Amino acid sequence: MLYHVFMDVKIPRDLPAEERADILAREKAYSQDLQRQGTWRHIWRVAGQYANVSILDVRDNAELHQILSALPLFPFMQITVTPLLRHPSAIRGDDS
């Protein structure tokens, strides 16, 4: 199943710089690993915001929840999930 996931990042200003850098490095490694596996299909920066739009391809709601709740930035993000299905007018073969 495909999901559109909007992640709005709100890291507290008073988080120590070392801790912030460590979380961001782990977040990058975690998301890149899932991208290599094909689970995290797209990640886009939202222009002008510390936020991203991502497309994840997972088995079900439970797997999506497991992946998102394990994000190192999870405590510092507002996440909005929208389930997707193939549009009947779609012509691309790889979007379902």
Ligand SMILES: O=C(O)CC1=CCC(=O)O1
């Ligand atoms: O910078 C972001 O948008 C937060 C994020 C999620 C996965 C990732 O690599 O960064």
